Amino acid sequence: MTVKDLQLIAPNTKWVRLLSGVFKQAVHMSDEVMVNNPNYVKQIDSMIKATDNRVLANHMIADVILNSLPLLHPKWLQLHDFYLHRITGRKAVPPRWYICTKSAATLSAAFSALYVRKYFHSESKHKVEEMVNFIHKEFIQMLNSVEWMDETTRLQALDKAKAITSHIGFPKQLLNDSQIAKIYENLQEFSADQYFKNMLKTSKWLTDFSSQSLTQTRLKGDWRNFAETTVVNAYYSAIENAIIFPAGILRGMFFNYNNPNYLNFGAIGTVIAHEITHAFDDIGKQFDKNGNNKNWWAKTTDDMFKNRTLCLINQYNNYVLPDIQRNLNGINTLGENIADNVGVREAFKAYQAYAKLYPKEKMLPGLKYTPEQLFWITYGNVWCSRTRPEVSKMFIDKETHSPARFRESNEFNEY
Known part of the structure; x- marks a missing residue:
């Protein structure tokens, strides 16, 4: 459907402004978008209109905090583990090496290059x-x-x-270092003693990389x-x-x-x-x-x-x-x-x-x-x-x- 069609089924969201901001380029009403579940989008749009702005803001902040817990001080990590225990029944806490490996794997191409050169x-x-x-x-x-x-x-x-x-x-x-480096050319440089900020930089890069790829010919x-x-x-x-x-x-x-x-x-x-x-x-x-x-x-x-x-x-x-x-x-x-x-x-x-x-x-x-x-x-x-x-x-x-x-x-x- 077009952005205009999307605006008709979810009129409470300013889609042109939102999508232009996400993709960092001009989006027009005539542009086509893929909406897998129009009814879901319609209901979310109605819920946003019916919900107080303060509640929406608190929800978004809480979501950011919840997703950030594994990256913070051990006392916050303990809170995250307690949450997972209540939801999934998990009792064991992942070892530090596992958390470090998962963090490194967010840069999947570089991480994969190291892996296949040694183990495949x-x-x-x-x-x-x-x-x-x-x-x-x-x-x-x-x-x-x-x-x-x-x-x-x-x-x-x-x-x-x-x-x-x-x-x-x-x-x-x-197997080509220059090809891999080209993927990460827009990733901000990391600091050796700033784990949390490094992960935020990675998250921002991943979001930008994914959103930009949506507007490019596949x-x-x-x-x-x-x-x-x-x-x-x-x-x-x-x-x-x-x-x-x-x-x-x-x-x-x-x-x-x-x-x-x-x-x-x-x-x-x-x-x-x-x-x-x-x-x-x-x-x-x-x-x-x-x-x-x-x-x-x-x-x-x-x-x-x-x-x-x-x-x-x-x-x-x-x-x-x-x-x-x-x-x-x-x-x-x-x-x-x-x-x-x-x-x-x-x-x-x-x-x-x-x-x-x-x-x-x-x-x-x-x-x-x-x-x-x-x-x-x-x-x-x-x-x-x-x-x-x-x-x-x-x-x-x-x-x-x-x-x-x-x-x-x-x-x-x-x-």
């Missing part, structure tokens, strides 16, 4: 690329066998699947979009039509280039398949192969998709989390549940295809399980976790993923 092996990239190829091919075969999809939609789905690109490990620019494949590589996560970008696996997740329980492939396929392989499947979940299906937000599904096929997802919603709505005796939210978790259910089958079939082409790998000593059994054991191991009741409640209310026990046990029940 090139062999890891080659092996994961091979796994991506096997899993990608298996997903395309699965698309070809979907019985409820009309041929026109199937052809477009295949085009999109074949156009998916992958970014594994880290962009090569992280270049597909821009390495800066993939420069945060220390996170233990993976994701699918609908705009890029790309799957991203940072160096941080290509280690530990998820991956080791020395491991037998039945272990790697059961761990990072299922993650790879999960992310590929996101291209066709309830959100990903709304984008074409070029990352454009458009409906390319025939109505009959779209209706069939919705009917099948309704079954999945009802299935997860019926699951109960034992420690808090609450049902899962099948609507909020739909996209992730689709990716989980399809992805693990996709990865398993890809491993079977791999095993047919390569010599039989050595078994784990002391165990009598077959490679296929170890695939599933590894998959289950990835989701082993313990969660406090307070966190479980927050998980049900806010998370788009199902709790770990249902991401693991449901797949075993279904297969």
Whole structure:
């Protein structure tokens, strides 16, 4: 919608002045903005009008203070820990090294450059690329066998699947100091004895960098979009039509280039398949192969998709989390549940295809399980976790993923 449209649904906010200040450039009524939830913006706008200015000011100051507590004197840090204990049930206080590491990681490109130069092996990239190829091919075969999809939609789905690109490990620019320095050219110089002020400078730089990027033409494949590589996560970008696996997740329980492939396929392989499947979940299906937000599904096929997802919603709505005796939210978790259910089958079939082409790998000593059994054991191991009741409640209310026990046990029940 345009800024003018936004002004109509939220008339109590002076949007041109606000956005011009945020972006540090002139914004006009005819400019387009993306509003994901217009009703939410409308309600916030009405609430601001109905609330006393002093209350609004106190709320904003309190929010700033609350976010600043981890950066202040230990007595303030204790207050922050007490707050987190009441909200999440957390008892242990993070050690100093962890806080320092989190602070350094806010400069993600520089931090990532240090990490990948020391800890990431090139062999890891080659092996994961091979796994991506096997899993990608298996997903395309699965698309070809979907019985409820009309041929026109199937052809477009295949085009999109074949156009998916992958970014594994880290962009090569992280090995170039001048490229990294250019990112931080507008960051104010730090002082060795001013931790709080340094973090404020970092926060301001991050805000400016993010807001300015919103007004610039987004270049597909821009390495800066993939420069945060220390996170233990993976994701699918609908705009890029790309799957991203940072160096941080290509280690530990998820991956080791020395491991037998039945272990790697059961761990990072299922993650790879999960992310590929996101291209066709309830959100990903709304984008074409070029990352454009458009409906390319025939109505009959779209209706069939919705009917099948309704079954999945009802299935997860019926699951109960034992420690808090609450049902899962099948609507909020739909996209992730689709990716989980399809992805693990996709990865398993890809491993079977791999095993047919390569010599039989050595078994784990002391165990009598077959490679296929170890695939599933590894998959289950990835989701082993313990969660406090307070966190479980927050998980049900806010998370788009199902709790770990249902991401693991449901797949075993279904297969």
